[in-house]
Amino acid sequence: MSDTKRVTAAVLVIGNEILSGRTHDSNIPYLGTELNLLGIQMREARVVADTESEIIETVNALRAKYDYVFTTGGIGPTHDDITSACIAKAFGQKLIRNPEAERLLRERMAKMEVEVTEARLKMAETPEFAELVHNPVSGAPGFRVENVYVMAGIPRVMQAMFEGIKDQLEGGVTLESVTVGSYVPEGSIASELGLLQDAYPDMDIGSYPFFFDSKPGTNLVLRGPDTEQLNEAAAKLGDLIRTLGQQPVEGGIEVPKSDS
């Protein structure tokens, strides 16, 4: 794979509980971080309800647009778990009881001494031409169809599934990042920052203002494929911050979530 190829991904979080505010999603930031380490850039994330038409439409939009799509949620045994059926419809494939998934589930149920119910066997359903994604935590597998990976919603289970598939993902260029923080307010550094961005078009310079300890400040995150260039730009930023009468803080200034 080329050193400069950009590989993209989208995440689709499926579940009413995220939209109602009941559950705080942590799969988006987890996957954003992990994919980035593999040289895959998450370009979009969506959260949709447990509604068939929404899931099908969204999966089809995302899989056409990005190299990879990762879905989380909706693959359990209950009536509101409709992801597998929707993915089958999105790909125009039959939903089948996957023999290998059924074998894994029956093995697990025997080991856990739980009853084999129709509801539990529903978790063995996949689109006809799906490849299973191993679930070392709770047994019921996820699956892949073409460029779409279907995973559990429970973060611990999703993360274990992702660990199992990440070696088969093809990454592109890996982006490094360098963060420089200071108590320079965003508005005092903004125009120089724009010039710096113009000087380094391969780099993405993000500016994250905060109010902390009654003082405004800014964390500046430089992201790009070339470490040497990142360090050079970070040094220039440090000088700029000093000329504005403040001290640059390598790695950024940590502030509470509600303030940044």
Added chain:
Amino acid sequence: MSDTKRVTAAVLVIGNEILSGRTHDSNIPYLGTELNLLGIQMREARVVADTESEIIETVNALRAKYDYVFTTGGIGPTHDDITSACIAKAFGQKLIRNPEAERLLRERMAKMEVEVTEARLKMAETPEFAELVHNPVSGAPGFRVENVYVMAGIPRVMQAMFEGIKDQLEGGVTLESVTVGSYVPEGSIASELGLLQDAYPDMDIGSYPFFFDSKPGTNLVLRGPDTEQLNEAAAKLGDLIRTLGQQPVEGGIEVPKSDS
């Protein structure tokens, strides 16, 4: 407004930092919860990068589909703050320096004794026919164009802005929710749950499995407009859980985030 009208909303979170995993979004759950209290259901949330075409396309898709759209992020003074310009383009309006916004900003800058810079005045730019959204925390206003509310990304600022606009939002039917938790695994209650859902079509029964303290369990969330019906269904669920040899826990069982 009718008692049974469903009013819908979508949230659009704008910012590379959410997609890279650097920043964990908390605006989606906040708005999901707050809108629900107003009788407005958040039906979808999206996170997109600081990319003009993505923002414009997404705003136009969402504003056509939902009663309200709330955007967060990208309205600061730096080069990567392009939300206002994108909203103007999405509506086919000119981007202007809004006189009232400029007055507010200059007043604030004088009070805070910070320099009036071109970058800071960029925060006074809005689409031509925008109505300002007051920012009591840091001065720079958000704005509304038709059914799209444009707010800051910093949660504390966004929340203060939302407090200021929520009286002007027209809600529909308010959904109440009742949660019943137990150490009954999802697969043991799934089919009865499906029957209960069929018996109460106006209600949305969500099933949220967890593994906690080495035991599998499930929190069941009943949501709907009719409190009496919710309590009736919750009582039936309680009975069901007892026949399965477990105790129902009103309000649900609290489990760590990574396990649910």
